[in-house]
């Protein structure tokens with residue numbers, strides 16, 4: 183029996199190492215491809231901007247197609263890098279610390295202030311007046327969850343939308359955070375699949391070409407490893423609210 187367990191542990195160790203090597207290969211390869219594509223982008227752009235002489239309309243049409251194809255490839259490679267990074271984040275060891283979520287929320291909102299302003303969206307933190315207990319959390323990973331939820335709220339909101347982030351203490355020793363938007367919302371028949379890896383609704387794909395369907399899957403794993411829960415409430419066309427809980431820090 184102990185021998186079997188020992189074998190399983192060794193096999194597990196081997197697979198973890200193999201996975202780390204795989205991640206690194208994907209990351210190096212994808213970075214190199216993205217660098218080449220980026221170089222190509224600027225060359226095509228110089229032609230399109232007329233920096234290298236006037237183009238015939240046929241040349242311009244073809245170059246524009248090449249430019250757009252190249253842009254799609256850059257997007258795809260960036261998504262591969264993101265998926266690879268998300269897997270790394272979830273699997274890396276968790277370091278649970280006494281954490282003030284208010285700071286994490288404020289820092290994350292600050293990071294997205296430029297992007298939300300560029301899309302005409304107001305990102306508002308409803309900071310509570312009462313004190314909120316600190317939580318037991320891995321700061322880096324909780325930040326990834328907040329980034330995913332806020333980024334989604336921005337991506338799936340319409341111009342002039344408002345996003346509200348709030349935090350409160352629950353009766354049962356958990357702190358609850360919510361991110362509420364007034365965007366496209368989620369249809370009834372998609373609701374069961376939202377946290378599945380790579381799942382994206384048709385509406386989301388039409389609204390926002392960029393996306394991998396990995397953010398919510400990753401967020402759920404992170405929150406569950408903290409002993410919390412993540413869920414959402416939504417009516418199609420009327421926005422969505424994503425919520426999660428994290429246990430209170432006990433000294």
Ligand code: ADP
Pocket residue numbers: 330334335338363365366367368376381382383384386387392393394395396397398399421422
């Ligand atoms: P991505 O945003 O990259 O597609 P996610 O895993 O973060 O991947 O989200 C999965 C899917 O859940 C999205 O493609 C979208 O269909 C839906 N979704 C997530 N957040 C929202 C939101 N705030 N409003 C509407 N739909 C959402």
